[in-house]
Amino acid sequence: MILLIMLxxxxxxxxxxxxSVPITIEVDIASRALPHFQIVGLADKAVEESKERVRSAIQNSSLDFPIHKITVNLAPADLPKEGALYDLPIALGLLLGNESLKVAISDCLFLGELSLDxxxxxxxxxxxxxxxxxxxGFKHIFIPQVNAKEAAIISGIAIYAVPSLKDLVDHFLGVKKLVPIPEEKLDFDFDTDYESDFSDIKGQESAKRALEIAAAGSHNVLxxxxxxxxxxxxxxxxxxILPKLTEDExxxxxxxxxxxNLLSLKxxxxxxxxxxxxxxxxxxxGLIGGGTRPKPGEISLAHRGVLFLDEIPEFPRHALEALRQPLEDGFVTVSRASGTSHFPSKFTLIAACNPCPCGYTLSNSRKCLCSPHQISQYQKRLSGPFLxxxxxxxxxxxxxxxxxSxxxxxxxxxxxxxxxxxARDTQIVRFxxxxxTANSExxxxxxxxxxxxxEKSHQLLTQAVSTLGLSGRGYYRLLKVxxxxxxxxxxxxxxxxxxAEALQYRQKDN
Structure with a gap:
């Protein structure tokens, strides 16, 4: 018996x-072997389940599913593959291997989850x-139609929005050609509606000024x-009051x-x-990022924006201490057995807290009910290195x-x-x-x-370092402010x- 193999x-x-890294999907169809469908190459459960989705999608698109021994290899084999994005390329590989399609696709890349229809x-x-x-160096990329707007901001590659597997096949057969989606130019010159405005806030002029400084230089605030x-x-x-985003940001x-998977489709x-x-x-x-398959945490979702930690002493101590390295470096490293992931985390931290458990130790209108020990223990929840x-x-x-009133x-x-x-435009030109993009970096x-x-500024700063007991880090942060x-x-x-103004916002180091 001669075994015919199509690859x-x-x-x-x-x-x-x-x-992202490129993945080569190799589809091997042995025509004179017992029917069997297997996927190899360190695939997770979602990829394994693609066998049934691909089978139903091909058959319900009035296309021929090969009733032979099918082996799908996701290479390189040492990289973990997860998710349903390989459905479309696997289905296309089966159609090519079955010779239902004969087309050169070496400069094309495909991804997308298939529904059963x-x-x-x-x-x-x-x-x-x-x-x-x-x-x-790929020339063409075929993606789900619902993701078209997301990819439209990229220039230099033809991007095709594919409604269905049948539409992709018709495109390659010449029945109905898909047209590359037009590039979308990003426009940041628009007025965003916000729930509140600084003009609505009564008093707190010192805090407003501090937030203006924080916005201009991306400085952290307590x-x-x-x-x-x-x-x-x-x-x-x-x-x-934050500056507009740049295109790269x-x-x-x-x-x-x-x-x-947090983008709006609209x-x-x-x-x-x-x-x-x-x-x-x-x-x-959830705060730092991680998981079995590392995903970004809140600090990365706040990248180039704001992370607001209200009632910060109530956060777990180990979570706050884990913030120290991202606050300093602008990224977080998550290491797992499957590999190491780096997530950017250049955010402006805005933290808020009460001065004591009841909150009124510094109030002029209400009496504090806390003992000195309670106040001391409460304030110690934020470590010196964090502050x-x-x-x-x-x-x-x-x-x-x-x-x-x-x-x-x-x-x-x-x-x-x-x-x-x-002020931010000045910094962009400077750097x-x-x-x-900001002085804090x-x-x-x-x-x-x-x-x-x-000379006068240097004398004032030298005196302040001694009086406030500033650390080396505090000294440089003061200069940035x-x-x-x-x-x-x-x-x-x-x-x-x-x-002198920057010194007003530094607390004395104990």
Whole structure:
């Protein structure tokens, strides 16, 4: 007996962390062997289940499913393959191996989950795979129609939105050609509607100023005050003064949300800075990222945006301590037996807390019910190394009754945002080519280069280091804040008043 073997190769991709790698799908059909369908190549349960989805999709699309021994290999074999995105390339490989199709596809990449009727469902991770396909030199990529808007922001590669398996076959047979989707130009010049505006916040002028500095330089802030003093409102209004995203930042964020399967199908490209506010019961993995197959946590979902931790002393100590490295490095590394994943986490931390368990130890209107020991234990929930990474420590005082009843509006968010945007534009020009977009991202070497002080400023800073007991990290963070204040003042050099203002927001190190 002569064993006839037909072999087909189709290309797809796998997402590892936020990056993607090419996957070769080899389909072997042995025509004179007992019918059997197996998938090899370190495939997970979802990939194994694709056998039945692919079979039904091919048959319900009025196409011939090969009744032979079928072996599908996902190469390279040492990389884990997960998800249903291999349904479409496996189905195409079967049709090619069965000679239902005869077409050259060596410069094409395919991905998509099949429904039983042959339609294509939404698939997570389309954007990083499409970017990889472009970098690897592929000329065409075929994706589910529902993911078209997500991939449309990529130029330099023909992207086809495929409604169903039958439509893809008709395209290759020449029955009805699919047309590449047009590239979508990202537009960030639009006014976003926010739930609250800075003009609605009564009092708290010092806190508003601190948040303006934080927005301009992407500095971390701790808001401390009695219950009802406006800490949460200030934090939730903070996004209304943030600078607009750059195109590169938008793509970075969209990649994270794509692999997390959190993109909206209607408007999948992230065009405004994310604001994440996890509850204090959030687990360590939920906050930092991880899992058996590592996924981004809240700190990565807040990348280039805001992470708001309300009632921060209530968060688990080990979760807060795990924030220290991402706050310093701008990324988090998650290691598992299957490999190591790196997730970006350049976010602005806004934390809020009460000064004591009851919240009124610094209040002028209510008496504190806590003992000194309770206050001490409560404040020790935030470690010194963690607090040292906070650039701006702000006290939110009680709002007087006459302020609350005052109907006069303060400065609105739009006016503040214009100053913030101007300062951020100055920083982008300053760090051109250095992969830095904000003052907070400067290394110590860059601080020495861009944060030069005159004699008076240097004397003030030297005295402050001694008085406040600043650490080396605190010293450099103080200089970064001073640089941001100078940028807001449109000053080329850091002046003594800029350093003095920055010092107001540093707490004394014990």
């Amino acid at each position: 087909a190769k189709v290309f797809s991709g796998a997402v590892l962390g936020l990056e 042959g339609g294509l469902r939404s698939t997570p991770g389309v954007l990083p795979i499409a970017l990889m396909a472009k970098d690897q 808001l401390k005050g009695s219950p009802g003093s406006g800490k949460t409102l200030l934090a939730r209004t903070f996004p209304s 938008a793509i970075e964020i969209t990649k994270i949300y794509s692999v997390s 408007d999948p490209v992230i065009k405004k800075r994310p604001f994440r506010s996890p509850h204090h019961t959030t687990s360590h993995i 040292d990474r906070i650039d701006l420590h702000v006290f939110c005082s009680d709002i007087p009754a006459n302020k609350l 005052d109907y006069a509006l303060g400065e609105n968010s739009k006016a503040i945002r214009q100053r913030v945007q101007k 051109n080519g250095a992969k830095i 400067m290394s110590n070497r860059e601080v020495k280069k861009y944060c030069l002080l005159d 001073s640089r941001t204040i100078a940028d807001l003042a449109e000053s080329e050099n850091i002046q003594v008043n800029h350093v």
